[in-house]
Amino acid sequence: MKGSSTALPLLFTMTGLLALCTGVVWLVLQPSLLATYHYNQYVIAATHLFVLGWICSVVMGTMYQLVPVALETKLYSEKLASVQFVFHVAGFVGMVWSFRVWHMTQLAHFGSTFAVGVGLFVYNMARTLRRAPRWNITATAVTAALVWLSLAVTAGLSIAAAKCDYASALESSPPALVAALLHGFQAAGGFVAHFDPVSAMHAHAHLGGVGCFTMLIVGVSYKLIPMFTLGELQSRRRAAWSIALLNIGLAGSFVTILLRSPLKPAFALTVVAALAVYGREIAAILRARKRRALDWGIKYFLTAIVLMLPMSVLAVVLSWPGLPLSTFTGQLENLYGFLGLIGVITLAIMGMLYKIIPFLVWFARYSRQIGRTRVPALADLYSARLQALGYWAYLAGLAATSGAIVLSNETGVRIGAGCLALGVATLALNVGKMLAHFFKPALRPSALPASLTPKTA
Amino acid sequence: MTTNEITKETIIETLRQVVDPELGCNIVDLGLVYSVSITGKKVIVVMTLTTAGCPMHDSIRWGAQQALAILAGVEETQVQVVWDPPWRPSMMSEVGRNATGAGTF
Secondary structure, eight states, X not given: OOOOOSHHHHHHHHHHHHHHHHHHHHHHXXXXXXXXXXXXHHHHHHHHIIIIIIIIHHHHHHHHHHHHHHTXXXXXXXXXXXHHXXXXXXXXXXXXXXXXXXXXXXXXXXXXXXXXXXXXXXXXXXXXXHTOSSOOHHHHHHHHHHHHHHHXXXXXXXXXXXXXXXXXXXXXXXXXXXXXXXHHHHXXXXXXXXXXXXXXXXXXXXXXXXXXXXXXXXXXXXXXXXXXXXXXXXXXXXXXXXXXXXXXXXXXXXXXXXXXXXXXXXXXHHHHHXXXXXXXXXXXXXXXXXXXXXXXXXXXXXXXXXXXXXXXXXXXXXXXXXXXXXXXXXXXXXXXXXXXXXXXXXXXXXXXXXXXXXXXXXXXXHTTTBTTBBOOOGGGGSOHHHHHHHHHHHHHHHHHXXXXXXXXXXXXXXXXXXXXXXXXXXXXXXXXXXXXGGTSOOOBOOOOOTTSOXXXX | OOOXXXXXXXXXXXXXXXXXXXXXXXXXXXXXXXXXXXXXXXXXXEEOOSSTTOTTHHHHHHHHHHHHHTBTTOOEEEEEEOOSSOOOGGGSOHHHHHHHTOOOO
């Protein structure tokens, strides 16, 4: 049997988990991150730790494994993916540090390193998508997410470029290629400098958060939710509309946020409409499912989808042109970002990790034993009790932190982040249990009936 | 070494050792095995999976092949995965429905 390597997806996933653990501990230690306005170096550093370190790492690792499987093809290049891992880790670690100390020149260096990694990732995925024998709604969503990811990185680099000084670097007569890059950055930075920096940052964040990650949640769940619940997509048309509306709404939102346009609510409502159509299709899939019991992994994921509702209300409120620029509004913006990244996206990923990591471990450890001996099922690799404890702790953390953010209360944020940390710790413990199968496999002799004789009997 | 008499029943019973790790149920009771044909010491199994693009595709097919390959009396095995007719939950046996929590149809 030939299968793609699971080592690299696991490496990406473990990197992501490490970043998530670091991120929640950071929130506990520095609750002011969420209790004060977000346009400062610490919040931007922590946000990039969550987005690039946690979300991007896991998303990229699992896409290398699952996109080829879901589209019935093979990954274009595993070697390229390994090279990307190096650029990815060096890039995001350096970026978080550069933001933390607010060193814009180093940020440009590490941002470029990260961007090279993203370029390799997008190229590898695009070549993989081109090989797909059949095109479906998931492939469309993955393609859109890759485009938005590329734009998010380009926008981020341009925002960083606007804060850099090029005079000294250009005066030192660098090699032609470096000089060309510097001129490119200077031009991009000069263009971005025409816009309000906070608006540019918000527009950039939406490209990544909605364009890449929400798009992937929507597109991938049309494949995974039916697969895990023994159901099927109920309406291809509805699924297609959700993806189309999300793309239109995001394109419009990006421009209107950047320009502080009064048309912002129209496009925010378009995104909300996309999510409403998506929610309706997921509800229809669930109603028609044959596997009645929902496991905790699916419950995490579905809770993330439910959290899109308060997110949508906040999005519309915050897009309103007449909204006063008060401290309270700033805290609502914090809540919006928090619910988006730590609520919807993180909870959805945690749920899917309870499907993906057992699969990666099982595939690497047991796929060659199946049929010869009795191998454990995926659900046997971790503790459902820990999963349930983690679910409730995480939900309590989201609720407590959300309340504390609105009230600008640091103690409340610390308590809420503590609950989030407990939720993340249960995931880490369960991941440890899963990885333990590499060292202590749970194999049992085959239960072949006595009437059947194996060749070696 | 004893040699089994290879019958369709022995093959089906052997395939019950292959469990879909996501659903926690064997491939026979899941209704994934469409046909078994035996020609001398060659066994051909035609089966499907619950969904096209299932991440366990290769593993389950490999498992079925391995389970049969170790049976005395079997010298050649061929496991073909087909998508037509597509699998439906109603193809599960009562054991399969209970194992997956699918209930009745």
